[in-house]
Amino acid sequence: MSTAKRVAGEAAAELVEDGMRLGLGTGSTVAYFLDALAARGLDVAGVPTSEATATRCRELGIRLLDVATTDALDLAVDGADELDAGLELTKGGGGALLREKVVAALADRFVVIATRDKLVDRLGDTFPVPVEVVPFALGPVGRVLTERGFELTERTDAEGRSYRTDNGNAILDARMPAGIADPAVTDVALALIPGVAAHGLFLDLATEALLGDDEGGLLRRSRPDRT
Numbered sequence: 567m568s569t570a571k572r573v574a575g576e577a578a579a580e581l582v583e584d585g586m587r588l589g590l591g592t593g594s595t596v597a598y599f600l601d602a603l604a605a606r607g608l609d610v611a612g613v614p615t616s617e618a619t620a621t622r623c624r625e626l627g628i629r630l631l632d633v634a635t636t637d638a639l640d641l642a643v644d645g646a647d648e649l650d651a652g653l654e655l656t657k658g659g660g661g662a663l664l665r666e667k668v669v670a671a672l673a674d675r676f677v678v679i680a681t682r683d684k685l686v687d688r689l690g691d692t693f694p695v696p697v698e699v700v701p702f703a704l705g706p707v708g709r710v711l712t713e714r715g716f717e718l719t720e721r722t723d724a725e726g727r728s729y730r731t732d733n734g735n736a737i738l739d740a741r742m743p744a745g746i747a748d749p750a751v752t753d754v755a756l757a758l759i760p761g762v763a764a765h766g767l768f769l770d771l772a773t774e775a776l777l778g779d780d781e782g783g784l785l786r787r788s789r790p791d792r793t
């Protein structure tokens with residue numbers, strides 16, 4: 567049990583209103599959000615960002631929406647692996663980055679829930695950028711990333727096999743030893759490499775952050791230009 571994650575998840579559940587269409591993130595912090603949301607018994611429905619979240623929603627009785635027929639969401643709630651003072655994020659530690667980014671982009675409001683220790687001065691300082699790669703392109707993409715100075719680790723599953731996302735893709739965890747000097751430049755550069763399906767830099771998407779700590783405290787941050 568993590569008090570810090572629970573506090574953040576429960577605070578996010580309080581933001582939900584009857585009738586809302588939600589984006590339902592992925593991860594251990596989101597698990598607390600889903601529990602608290604189900605306990606409220608509201609009439610809501612959401613697009614899940616992973617098979618794991620979809621399964622948990624079915625168990626909890628949270629109605630699911632098909633992303634194919636959902637043009638907009640009122641509120642998305644998701645975790646993060648790092649966030650900076652401007653609410654720019656690194657995500658994808660749980661491998662759900664592609665669907666998470668699609669869902670976040672559909673939402674009018676995107677609330678990040680995390681523990682306070684995930685606040686960083688600069689993205690990439692504590693967590694590599696997960697790069698989701700179509701398996702066919704693993705070699706070429708790996709070579710391009712290495713040429714650009716990234717140190718790569720191909721993600722593996724519990725059995726040591728190449729990890730596969732819900733979309734059937736692999737993940738290269740890419741660390742820039744010198745740090746990511748300009749996330750906006752890296753964002754575009756990564757997205758343009760043929761074979762990259764998605765990457766874990768989430769820029770200009772989050773509107774608010776709810777950050778819990780182990781003493782039960784909650785820090786609220788908002789992006790001034792988006793709320």
Ligand SMILES: O=C[C@H](O)[C@H](O)[C@H](O)COP(=O)(O)O
Binds near residue numbers: 591592594644647666
């Ligand atoms: O792919 C997974 C996601 O981006 C998660 O939201 C992120 O890794 C944070 O997960 P957790 O809340 O378990 O730390």
